[in-house]
Amino acid sequence: MKARFTAALAALLFSAISIVPAAAQTRRETDADGRPVATEGSSRAGRTRGGRQPAAPSPEQIRASAQEQAALANTNCQVSEAKLLGTTAGNTSVYEIACAAGPGFILETKIPPTATSCILLAYSAETLRARDPAADPGPQCTIAANADTQKFLREYAVQAGVACTVDQVKVLGQSTDGAVMYEAGCSDGAGFWLKQLNNAWTKIPCIQVLAENGTCDFTTTAENAAFVKAYFAGSEAASCDVTEARLMGRNANGVFYEAKCANGDGVIARLNAENIVQQVYPCATAQQIGGGCKLTTPSAAAPAPTGGRP
Structure with a gap:
């Protein structure tokens, strides 16, 4: 095979972002005399000179800020809904956004902003929890449109x-x-x-x-056989009722498939770049084609001829 797509895959795991929830930052509490007291997420810098917390941003302001960050992060997302999740220890803000089309993101207002797809965050969380049920996967998408x-x-x-x-x-x-x-x-x-x-x-x-030694959990042997059988339609190999098939490889002459037929025989077919059958080799005489047939049992294949080319 010229290109191998199924090399070892690494799990996409994202470090948990530690954030102070937005609600905690805007909550105000008072002491017995009615004076403001510090609460979780509050700081001297975050309060006004009069000791009051600044007003929480409106939903419209949150969406406008999130849209700006989404554009800077090159998400191509037209924000339809946004939620301010909180701030990090690095004083960046974290948003969840839903998009008019496509999946949403978790945004962090770094320079430049980072955007992580809700799909990949859900995958990362599932992978982490499979390894350790107590693991903290960090913020996840909860807006209904992202579910x-x-x-x-x-x-x-x-x-x-x-x-x-x-x-x-x-x-x-x-x-x-x-x-x-x-x-x-x-x-x-x-x-x-x-x-x-x-x-x-x-x-x-x-x-x-x-x-290429990968696996497909959602595709059966019969479905792969039907995939190859469709290529055989209208060719010399059309009479083979394919029950099992494999891709053998390709070279400058084309791509080679082996097919096992319902009657016990088998063939190797060479296809061109347009997936049109160019040549068919019965398994009984195809030992020199890519190592020969592997799906047809020896008893089903006739002995190879002696001498000459198959």
Whole structure:
């Protein structure tokens, strides 16, 4: 294989942000004489000269500030709802935002601001808690519009060009080049791995993932067989009722698939760049093609001819 998409994936884990909740910063308490007293999250610098806490920002002000930070973070998010979660020890503010289209983010007003997708935060929290149920994953998205992460993941699959009916998607982790990897499963066919890098998408069929020693939890052997059988339509290999298939590899002449047929025979097919079958080799005579057939049992394949090229 020329490119390997299924190299070891690292878990996407985010350090928990320690924040003082916004509510704690704006809460006012008084002593027995009615004078303001310091509460959690308050400081001398945060109070007015008269000893009063500054007024809490309005929802409109919070959304305007969050929109500014979202733009600086290059999120392409038109903020539809925003929540001020609090401030950090570094005196940065932390917001949760929902977007008019696509998943929301947790924003921190660093220079430049950082934006972490609600989808990836949920994945990180799930991974951390699987390792340690008591782990603190930090702020999570709670705005109702951000709750349905599967909806956003299915939208990712559409953006990546997956044409099937997507019914399951999950985050896989991060590849060595910094791309975020996802797996998408289909209710009507084989699934894909999806690679997102610099806002560009690449889709990798699960049959290729398996050839590169990866795994696809949402795709069955039968679905991969149907994926290859569709390529065989109208070719010499069309008579093979494919029950199992594998991607063998590719070279300058094309890409090679092995297919096991329902009658016990098998074939190797060479396809061109347009996935059109160019040549078919019966397993019985294909020992020299990429090491021969692996899915057809020796008893089902006839002995190889002696002498000459197959």
